Amino acid sequence: MERANELLKAINKYFSSDDGTNMRYYGTGSAAKAFADIFQTGEKLIGDAPDMLICKNDEALIIEHFEFDSYRVTQKGSQNRREQSRIDRLEDKLVPTESGICFHDKIHGHSSYENYIQNVCRNFEEHFRRIDTYKENLRDYGLIDDTKAVKVLFFIEDTSPLGSMVVDPSKNPPSVQPINLGQCQEFLSLLNSSPDVDYVLACSMAGSIKVVWFIDRNEVGEYLKESIDYSKMQFIDYEPQVLGFQLLIPNELDTEEMEST
Numbered sequence: 001m002e003r004a005n006e007l008l009k010a011i012n013k014y015f016s017s018d019d020g021t022n023m024r025y026y027g028t029g030s031a032a033k034a035f036a037d038i039f040q041t042g043e044k045l046i047g048d049a050p051d052m053l054i055c056k057n058d059e060a061l062i063i064e065h066f067e068f069d070s071y072r073v074t075q076k077g078s079q080n081r082r083e084q085s086r087i088d089r090l091e092d093k094l095v096p097t098e099s100g101i102c103f104h105d106k107i108h109g110h111s112s113y114e115n116y117i118q119n120v121c122r123n124f125e126e127h128f129r130r131i132d133t134y135k136e137n138l139r140d141y142g143l144i145d146d147t148k149a150v151k152v153l154f155f156i157e158d159t160s161p162l163g164s165m166v167v168d169p170s171k172n173p174p175s176v177q178p179i180n181l182g183q184c185q186e187f188l189s190l191l192n193s194s195p196d197v198d199y200v201l202a203c204s205m206a207g208s209i210k211v212v213w214f215i216d217r218n219e220v221g222e223y224l225k226e227s228i229d230y231s232k233m234q235f236i237d238y239e240p241q242v243l244g245f246q247l248l249i250p251n252e253l254d255t256e257e258m259e260s261t
Contacts, residue, residue, distance in 0.1 A: 007051040007065035010157050014203045014210055023212045024182060026226055027219035031199060035061070035153070035214060045143065050134040051155075053143055060148040062134055064127050065155040068119040070111035070164045070235075113235040116164055116179065117186050120156065124190060127154060131196045151198040156181060158204035165206065166233035176236070178206035182213030185227040192220045 015021050025032045042056035052063040131152055138144045158164055164179040181187045181202035191200060200215040215223060 021212055023214050025214045027222040031216035032214040060144050060150045062152045063155055066123045067157045067159045068123050069160040070116040072115055111237050121190055128194055153199040155201045162238050163206045165236040166230055168233050178211055179230050180211050180213050182215055183228045188223050188227055191217055
C-alpha cells in the first residue's frame with residue numbers, strides 16, 4: 001500500500017487547505033469541473049494498480065499517481081531521492097538533548113530541464129503501458145464493467161526541492177517562473193499522442209506556493225496554443241540547504257513549577 005499512501009499524502013498536500021486550491025486549466029473547463037465534482041462527492045477506493053478508483057453513479061475515474069523530479073536518474077534511482085534518504089539517515093542518528101541539537105547539510109547534485117523532461121516522459125510512458133492492467137484488475141474485483149463510463153487520470157507530482165524554475169530572458173527585467181506541465185510543449189505533445197489517458201492533474205511547488213494544473217486531453221490543443229518553450233530559458237540549478245533541530249523534552253514536568261503556574 002506504499003504507493004497508495006503516497007497518493008493520499010499528495011492529495012493532503014495539495015488539496016487539504018483552509019484556503020482552498022486554485023486549479024488552473026485552459027479551454028472550456030467542463031472536464032475540470034466534472035473532476036472536482038466526482039473528486040469531492042464520489043466514493044473513493046484505495047488500492048494498488050491503480051492507486052485509486054472513484055465511482056459516482058455510472059462514472060468511474062481511475063487515478064494513478066507518480067512522482068518525478070529534475071535530477072539525474074540512474075539504476076539506483078533519483079539522485080534527489082538518494083540524497084533525501086541519506087539526510088534522513090543522518091537525522092535519525094542524532095541524539096537529541098534538552099539544550100537542543102542542530103544539524104546542517106545540503107542536497108548534492110545537479111538538476112536540469114533535460115532531466116525534468118526525460119524523467120516525466122519516462123514515468124508517464126511506464127504507467128501508460130499499465131493502463132490495461134489497471135482496468136483488468138478492477139474488472140476482476142467487480143468494481144467496473146461495461147455499464148461504467150471509465151476515465152483515466154494521471155496525478156503527476158514534481159517533487160524537485162524548491163520546485164523547478166526557469167528565468168525568462170525575454171522579459172525586461174528577466175523574470176523567474178515555475179515550470180508546469182500544463183504549459184510544457186514536450187509533455188503536452190506526449191499527452192496528445194496518448195489517447196488512453198483522459199486527464200492529467202499536474203502538481204508542483206514554487207517555493208511555498210502550490211501550482212496545480214488540470215489538463216483535459218480532449219482540449220490539449222488549447223494548452224498547446226499557450227505552451228512555453230522552456231528549453232530556451234535558463235534553468236535554475238539549486239543546491240538546497242537542509243537545516244534541522246531536535247530537542248529532548250522531559251517526560252515529566254516539575255511538580256512545584258506546575259503548581260505555581
